Amino acid sequence: MSCIFSYIRIFIAEKICGFRPSSENGSNSRRFLSRITFLIASIILLLGVFGFWNEDETLQYLGRRTLILWSIAFFTIVVIIPVLVIDHRNFTLNKHRLILDILISAFYSITVFGFLYHGLGIEKTANTMDVRTVLDNLYFSAITFSTLGFGDFRPSSSARGYAAIQGLWGNIHLGLLAGAVFYALVQEQEHSK
Secondary structure (H helix, E strand, O other): OHHHHHHHHHHHHHOOOOOOOOOOOOHHHHHHHHHHHHHHHHHHHHHHHHHOOOHHHHHHHHHHHHHHHHHHHHHHHHHHHHHHHOOOOOOOOOHHHHHHHHHHHHHHHHHHHHHHHHHEEEEEEEOOOOOOOHHHHHHHHHHHOOOOOOEEEOOOOOHHHHHHHHHHHHHHHHHHHHHHHHHHHHHHHHHHH
8 A cells, every 4th residue: 555655656746746856956846836837827827718817806916916926936946046057067957948947937927917917907009909808918918028019909007017027027038038049059069069
């Protein structure tokens, strides 16, 4: 019986949480945080698609701020700190996982800010259609994150500050993503020599 529990414990630790006995504790922690963050973003997205974003506004307002703060904390812990210590002798950074972590952070940020805009509101511009669905909020979030700004929607007055923050946040993500891809290409080239 203890063999079964041991197998279940190992399965949960390795397959679900991402812990690997051969990895450092920091690497295991970052992998676990990435999986949890991806799961949270997926749940938020599914709740929005199935119409559960319209519950108690007070609770959602507090929850939205917490989710935004987690976006900053996750990106700092999993991406920025490892990039800052990349030249340390005892630290090797998995180039593919760095790119994946940046993409997970971008997915999480777009989803959470879409959730925020759903509560604070976005407005149509003069000649466009009304905001009708959760997908409109996610679309506005993605466009703001990428700083494209097509002009079909704009943030409400209470969401303008968040939209500005998200635009800056998206620039940081996209810059680090470009740097991570370049780092991966250089590492592959050096490894092939």
